[in-house]
Amino acid sequence: MRKLITNALIITVDQTFAIYKNGMVIIDDDVISYVGEINQAIIDQSAVDEVIDAEGNIIMPGLVNAHTHLPMTLFSGYGSGLPLKEWLEDKIWPAESKLTPNDIYIGTKMGIMQMLLSGTTCFLDMYYFIDDMARAIDEMGIRAVLSRAVMDIGGFDYRLKESIDSIKKYEEHKMIDIMVGPHAVYTNSKEGLQQILEVAKKYNKSMHVHVSETEDEVKNCNNEHGMTPVEYFDELGLFDVPFVAAHCVHVTDNDIKIMANKKVNAVHCPTSNMKLASGIAPIQQMIDAGINVALGTDGSSSNNNVDMFEEMHVAALIGKMKNGDPTALNAKTVIQMATINGAKALGVDEKVGSIEKGKHADLIMMDMKSPFSQPDREFLDHIVYSMGRGQVKMTMIAGKVLQKNGIIKNSDFKKLREQFNNCVDRLC
């Protein structure tokens, strides 16, 4: 099956950030076999099965949400505006304790609906009930990296076993990778972290951890271990495996040095950090130090959705504010954070994250003719500051068109919405 996308303005997000103003992409099954300016000779030689005319549209890589808890779509808006402690103890934790496999499946599916509508083609998750998430992922066709949250409270061994089971079960899965997911410094003991590290090493897996999200977390870690979470993790050797550090709000200069040296990936979650008033991560400083910084929505419970266009917008604005510098986090940087940097963090950058020959065709089409895309010459800036999910006219994953003009294939949304609200009524 050969598809041709033509007449497009293509933002490749490759190493040179090449942009083709009259571009085309050829896709063989799920893999890109050509990207560049329109080349009629190549078209003539190709037996194309399907032509997608992208005239007046941008084609860019699908967005990579590098930190989320997708089933928490169920808790979007729940207890919003409460102080953190009450929000967690009176709302989120009691509701989570009631979760069933079906809730996870339904919540994940709703989250994926949002993702396909808002141009996200791949995500990194940390939660539990991995198989029920995988069922929704398989049905919807999105790409994902999943990590079973492991913590000491409530059965470490059981959780680690589920984590190992998931590694084995999805070894051959084309669209799902697995990471190990120790939850955080305040929920995992030293011994637990060491055991998890052994699993990561044994199975050659990356680690996905919440790092320095709040001031209290860092303060308590300093009190207990005489070190910051980053220093502590470094000492335990956790950075010897590929490592995804979500949040990194309260990292020190020394933390940043360590992260750069050990090639730790950072994930910026500005909406969640602001909604919970946790703080603002020093993103420009991390980028300047050479750290790969990706972007994530965190769970919908502190966001209220998983729209990465909103996340790019907020990241670009707060980045300038944090630095007192309107040149910080420019549009190009933020687009890289939301695409190729995410793919790097997830360890899938050889497959996706940019539009390049040999990579899988995870890409989106953005409307350059909408009133929110004008003047059209400023398209790069508009992607970050003005266009949004409403301009995502198509979402393609592995060469398959999963969303077109706001319609998601093979989905009975009315039924899903009812199931979803029924779950919420029982949980919340």
Next chain:
Amino acid sequence: MRKLITNALIITVDQTFAIYKNGMVIIDDDVISYVGEINQAIIDQSAVDEVIDAEGNIIMPGLVNAHTHLPMTLFSGYGSGLPLKEWLEDKIWPAESKLTPNDIYIGTKMGIMQMLLSGTTCFLDMYYFIDDMARAIDEMGIRAVLSRAVMDIGGFDYRLKESIDSIKKYEEHKMIDIMVGPHAVYTNSKEGLQQILEVAKKYNKSMHVHVSETEDEVKNCNNEHGMTPVEYFDELGLFDVPFVAAHCVHVTDNDIKIMANKKVNAVHCPTSNMKLASGIAPIQQMIDAGINVALGTDGSSSNNNVDMFEEMHVAALIGKMKNGDPTALNAKTVIQMATINGAKALGVDEKVGSIEKGKHADLIMMDMKSPFSQPDREFLDHIVYSMGRGQVKMTMIAGKVLQKNGIIKNSDFKKLREQFNNCVDRLC
């Protein structure tokens, strides 16, 4: 002409913030004659000409953009990411010097397109070529308050005369009000401000001014006058007329006290303040002091659009961050800022800003069934944090449906887009 909107979830934003879960609104020509729970008896007695079934939708007041420069839609994204001085001196000012009446008309029209699509029904502007803006406003049917920017540089008398002319010309206009608009403390002399004040008093008009937007502005004012801009304006008596202070980023505790005492309206423009790295206004503190705080996008040149849903979202997030408190600027407060508080600042709250009997029907319909509106029980939070312009299914102004399902009546958008990009190509 009697319209009935029924089966709606109505957020009135009246004084009690009344919400009707199975509500209806009756509109006679342009005025609301009933709002409340569905009352079949009233429906039976009414000879309704048109029924709008709003099942599964929210009906809420149209949004009020309380500070913008709408023709600057032309400069959206232009020079973005440059340091402030270069951005102004090398990009914006040279482009502005080339503006023609037709540019203003086209730029305003594109801005109004964005407004109608994103649920804004009324705005306060400061720019020039008032008549050309008015032409676009008349054609599109939106409500506006316009102020001709007056400053010393380049002809104070000429500008003040245009301002007075506009007051007279639009005296009887149903949809356009006029304010006087001294630009700022750093562009207006004491004598100029006094003359403008006399005009405001003589014609019974409000004043619309940029106030304490940047640190430099406050520092320079302190150096020159030994006072902050707020203290200086107070001493000059400017607050003796209704006053709209745009930005208020760098206001002191004493400034806030003065503003509260003198009933000065503040307009928060968080996106612009962040994009230009100007700072974050102490909004929760101003609200706590009893100041009426509205919300504005500022010009698209520092935003990149005039979408008030994005502005609500950013305001809610940065408000929490600024205060280190997740309970600051909750959804209800932010919705009030974007509706009734805006109407108060603009002096049109007896006419619009909430859905109440006797007010004009400026209202919008929001899709509660979209994936970004789930779970539907959290609708108030979702309006601020998750729903967006994509969920605005209808925009009604003065009882007329001007936008429905993304289609704007009587507009040739393709032609407008071409004209708009032609203007930009000449200007930028």
